[in-house]
Amino acid sequence: xxxxxxxxxxxxxxxxxxxxxxxxxxxxxxxxxxxxxxxxxxxxxxxxxxxxxxxxxxxxxxxxxxxxxxxxxxxxxxxxxxxxxxxxxxxxxxxxxxxxxxxxxxxxxxxxxxxxxxxxxxxxxxxxxxxxxxxxxxxxxxxxxxxxxxxxxxxxxxxxxxxxxxxxxxxxxxxxxxxxxxxxxxxxxxxxxxxxxxxxxxxxxxxxxxxxxxxxxxxxxxxxxxxxxxxxxxxxxxxxxxxxxxxxxxxxxxxxx
Numbered sequence: 001x002x003x004x005x006x007x008x009x010x011x012x013x014x015x016x017x018x019x020x021x022x023x024x025x026x027x028x029x030x031x032x033x034x035x036x037x038x039x040x041x042x043x044x045x046x047x048x049x050x051x052x053x054x055x056x057x058x059x060x061x062x063x064x065x066x067x068x069x070x071x072x073x074x075x076x077x078x079x080x081x082x083x084x085x086x087x088x089x090x091x092x093x094x095x096x097x098x099x100x101x102x103x104x105x106x107x108x109x110x111x112x113x114x115x116x117x118x119x120x121x122x123x124x125x126x127x128x129x130x131x132x133x134x135x136x137x138x139x140x141x142x143x144x145x146x147x148x149x150x151x152x153x154x155x156x157x158x159x160x161x162x163x164x165x166x167x168x169x170x171x172x173x174x175x176x177x178x179x180x181x182x183x184x185x186x187x188x189x190x191x192x193x194x195x196x197x198x199x200x201x202x203x204x205x206x207x208x209x210x211x212x213x214x215x216x217x218x219x220x221x222x223x224x225x226x227x228x229x230x231x232x233x234x235x236x237x238x239x240x241x242x243x244x245x246x247x248x249x250x251x252x253x254x255x256x257x
Contacts, residue, residue, distance in 0.1 A: 003196035003229045005122035012169040015113035021144040023085035028136040031078040036125040036132045042118040072104040083157045101154035123229040143170035197229045
């Protein structure tokens with residue numbers, strides 16, 4: 001499915017010429033699929049930064065004059081919750097990749113991160129590509145103009161932020177539950193637009209249909225919040241009928257993530 005969220009370009013969201021960090025949570029239905037979690041890629045020769053899944057491995061990628069990839073060698077699992085982050089120290093050009101707040105890879109980059117005018121794409125590879133769509137749940141995306149430590153990443157892993165922390169330039173907690181906008185919780189106003197993706201809402205039990213799919217949200221307990229991207233729907237059990245059995249199977253599939 002071609003589902004994604006797009007956040008308009010801004011200098012604060014590009015990493016060149018400054019310290020920079022990005023952290024996001026995800027859960028992929030098919031970890032083996034080549035897909036972008038969040039990226040800012042303009043073209044094959046100009047990629048600001050991106051957190052990707054390649055060959056079932058978490059990777060950081062960027063390109064300016066030369067393509068560079070920093071990858072963790074361990075194979076990840078489908079239907080598993082992860083928090084991934086990278087930090088970039090401008091003076092040394094050191095890029096560190098983290099998984100669940102633990103450092104897993106690092107590299108001194110050949111060049112500074114570029115600054116294009118491409119929007120940030122959540123759940124796909126944007127720019128001239130418009131492919132590599134993510135399939136699963138994405139949550140708690142945070143962008144900083146400073147280098148975070150492992151302790152910082154662990155503390156912020158669950159999105160426990162006020163939106164006013166020092167160096168914080170973008171914070172999307174995915175808690176709206178309705179509508180087609182993704183709200184930046186900082187004062188910077190980097191709000192995103194949702195294209196096709198649906199809300200993965202909490203089961204509050206109040207009967208609210210928070211993602212407008214005809215199912216009360218007490219039947220949709222997946223995450224406390226998040227965007228469900230590329231989710232399977234329709235006659236899921238393949239019996240030729242669209243009914244309550246499909247709903248039950250659908251709920252079980254998502255919860256099992």
